[in-house]
Amino acid sequence: xxxxxxxxxxxxxxxxxxxxxxxxxxxxxxxxxxxxxxxxxxxxxxxxxxxxxxxxxxxxxxxxxxxxxxxxxxxxxxxxxxxxxxxxxxxxxxxxxxxxxxxxxxxxxxxxxxxxxxxxxxxxxxxxxxxxxxxxxxxxxxxxxxxxxxxxxxxxxxxxxxxxxxxxxxxxxxxxxxxxxxxxxxxxxxxxxxxxxxxxxxxxxxxxxxxxxxxxxxxxxxxxxxxxxxxxxxxxxxxxxxxxxxxxxxxxxxxxxxxxxxxxxxxxxxxxxxxxxxxxxxxxxxxxxxxxxxxxxxxxxxx
Amino acid sequence: xxxxxxxxxxxxxxxxxxxxxxxxxxxxxxxxxxxxxxxxxxxxxxxxxxxxxxxxxxxxxxxxxxxxxxxxxxxxxxxxxxxxxxxxxxxxxxxxxxxxxxxxxxxxxxxxxxxxxxxxxxxxxxxxxxxxxxxxxxxxxxxxxxxxxxxxxxxxxxxxxxxxxxxxxxxxxxxxxxxxxxxxxxxxxxxxxxxxxxxxxxxxxxxxxxxxxxxxxxxxxxxxxxxxxxxxxxxxxxxxxxxxxxxxxxxxxxxxxxxxxxxxxxxxxxxxxxxxxxxxxxxxxxxxxxxxxxxxxxxxxxx
Numbered sequence: 195x196x197x198x199x200x201x202x203x204x205x206x207x208x209x210x211x212x213x214x215x216x217x218x219x220x221x222x223x224x225x226x227x228x229x230x231x232x233x234x235x236x237x238x239x240x241x242x243x244x245x246x247x248x249x250x251x252x253x254x255x256x257x258x259x260x261x262x263x264x265x266x267x268x269x270x271x272x273x274x275x276x277x278x279x280x281x282x283x284x285x286x287x288x289x290x291x292x293x294x295x296x297x298x299x300x301x302x303x304x305x306x307x308x309x310x311x312x313x314x315x316x317x318x319x320x321x322x323x324x325x326x327x328x329x330x331x332x333x334x335x336x337x338x339x340x341x342x343x344x345x346x347x348x349x350x351x352x353x354x355x356x357x358x359x360x361x362x363x364x365x366x367x368x369x370x371x372x373x374x375x376x377x378x379x380x381x382x383x384x385x386x387x388x389x390x391x392x393x394x395x396x397x398x399x400x401x402x403x404x405x406x407x408x409x410x411x412x413x414x415x416x417x418x419x420x421x422x423x424x425x426x427x428x429x430x431x432x433x434x435x436x437x438x439x440x441x442x443x444x445x446x447x448x449x450x451x452x453x454x455x456x457x458x459x460x461x462x463x464x465x466x467x468x469x470x471x472x473x474x475x476x477x478x479x480x481x482x483x484x485x486x487x488x489x490x491x492x493x494x495x496x497x
Numbered sequence: 498x499x500x501x502x503x504x505x506x507x508x509x510x511x512x513x514x515x516x517x518x519x520x521x522x523x524x525x526x527x528x529x530x531x532x533x534x535x536x537x538x539x540x541x542x543x544x545x546x547x548x549x550x551x552x553x554x555x556x557x558x559x560x561x562x563x564x565x566x567x568x569x570x571x572x573x574x575x576x577x578x579x580x581x582x583x584x585x586x587x588x589x590x591x592x593x594x595x596x597x598x599x600x601x602x603x604x605x606x607x608x609x610x611x612x613x614x615x616x617x618x619x620x621x622x623x624x625x626x627x628x629x630x631x632x633x634x635x636x637x638x639x640x641x642x643x644x645x646x647x648x649x650x651x652x653x654x655x656x657x658x659x660x661x662x663x664x665x666x667x668x669x670x671x672x673x674x675x676x677x678x679x680x681x682x683x684x685x686x687x688x689x690x691x692x693x694x695x696x697x698x699x700x701x702x703x704x705x706x707x708x709x710x711x712x713x714x715x716x717x718x719x720x721x722x723x724x725x726x727x728x729x730x731x732x733x734x735x736x737x738x739x740x741x742x743x744x745x746x747x748x749x750x751x752x753x754x755x756x757x758x759x760x761x762x763x764x765x766x767x768x769x770x771x772x773x774x775x776x777x778x779x780x781x782x783x784x785x786x787x788x789x790x791x792x793x794x795x796x797x798x799x800x
Contacts, residue, residue: 197599200594200596205626208600208626211604212604216621219620222622225623231589231622244589244623245624245635247593247625247635249627249633251630252593288635290550290633291503292503293502294502294503295503297503298500300511304515308519315522318519319528319529320528320547321529323508323511323512324551324555324556326555326631330552332548332635332637336544336546
C-alpha cells in the first residue's frame, strides 16, 4: 500500500490543512495567511510577528557569499513587515551548521545579518546555534505598526489601482541575495495614502497578486505592457512567475493613483500594472496585442 | 594553510564572539545570554522572546514519534519562558521537510505542536514551510511577564538556597521527547517567593548552574547526596552532565527556603541541592563521603 507524500498534496494545500483546526484567541487580529501575524499590543499599535527559514541547497549554496545569505535571511523577514505597513524591531536568529564549517563562513553569515539589522535599526536579541549537516538559518522578527497604518492582503476594493515597486523576475541571477526590503517605500505609502491591500513578491508576481485576490475575494485585470520585467529574466511569462523579487504589490483607490505617481519621492521604480475587479470578472491579463487571457496564479512552491 | 573550523572554537566561544559587537537599543532590557530576551512592552509588563531549532539526526531521528518531536519543539521554548517567570503567548513555526516525506509524519509533527500550544494557551499565528533533505523545526515564541515577576540568570545572591525541580539526567532515554515544561511551577514561584535567579536545564545541571554563577558572578556549593538523579542515567557523574532535562534550577534567599518546601503544592519533586557562595569560593561539590571537589561546569555542546 502506498501512502500519500507531502509533495502529492503540495505546499499550499498542506498549509491550508494544518491551519484548519487552529483556534485563536481574541488577542490575534490576523494569524496564518498574511505576510506577518497581527497581534494586540498597545492602545495605538499592533505587534507584527513573522519568520523565514533558509536551507542550503534550496535557497542558497555553499558557494554563495555568506554575507549575502545572512543579509537575505533577515531582509526577507523585513520585507514581510514592510508588506504590513510596519517597522521591524526585534529579531532572534537560529543557525544550524556543521562543526567542520570554516569559521570565516560562519562569521560571514552573522556579518550579513548584523548589516541588515544595523541598516533597519533592528535589535538582535537572541538565538540558537545547533549542529546540522546542511546550513539552515531561521530568523523570527517582531515589528510594530500604528493601528491606522496596518495593511492586510484582504482589503483590496473594486476599482483599486494595482501598483508594483521595482522590476519583476530573474532574481535568481543575483537579486534574491542582494535586495533592499521596501520599508522606506511602504512607510511612505501607509503614512500618506489609503493603501487597501499589500503583499511582498516572494512566490512570484501572479501568485502573490493571486493571494491578494483570494483574501479579498476580488478579480483583477493586468496589462502585460505595464509590468516592469527585469532584464535578468526571459520575458514577461517567466518574469511574472519567478519568485523572491521582494518588491511590493499594493492597491489603492483609483482616484488617488495620479497623486501617488506625482508625489512618489524615491528612485525605486513605481508601476501601475492593472485594476482590481469584481470577483465574477476573474483574474485576467491583457497581452501586448490587445488580446485578453485568463491567469493561473501559479508561482514557486516548495513541494 | 589550514583555516579554523567552527568546532575548533566551540559553541560557547562562537556565541560569545558573535555577541561581542552587537549594540542594542534602550528598548532591550536583556539580549543574548539568558533563556529569553526581555523587551520593553507595557507599563507593567515585559515582552519575552525566544527561539529553538531542532535538527533531524542531532535532536531526534526519523524513527522518533513525530507527535513527540513536534511537542518537544514547542515545549523547549515554553521551558525558556518558564525560566524567566513568564507566560507563553504567540508562536511562529518553521519546518523544513523533504517533499517525499510521508504526509502522516508531517501531520504528526504539527499535531504535537498543536497539542503543546493548546495545553499552554499559545496562539499559533504563522510560520514557514520549506523543502529540506533533513527535517528541521524552528519555533519562535513570544511571552510576557509582569515586571515584578521577571527572573534573570544574573540575580543569584550569596547564601541563596539552590533548588531544582524533578529528576536530573538520562533524558536521552525518553524524557527529552516527553516532558512538561515547568510553567505552573515557575509561575507559583515568582508569584509567591522572591526568586533571585532561574534557568532551565538544557545543557546539563552543572553547566546550567554554571551559567547562573557566571552571570551572577558567584560561587556555589552543591551536595551530591541532595541531587535527585534519575534512574535512567548511570549515576551522579553522568546525570549532572546530561542535557535536556527541562527542569528548573532556581535560587532564593536562605530564610525563605523552609517556607517554600512547606508550601510547595505540586507532585513535581523539589530538591534543595546547595548554596550560592561568594565568587572567591568557586564552584564545588561535596561528595557522599564528605570530600569536596572542584566542579568543571561542562555540559552538552553542539560543536
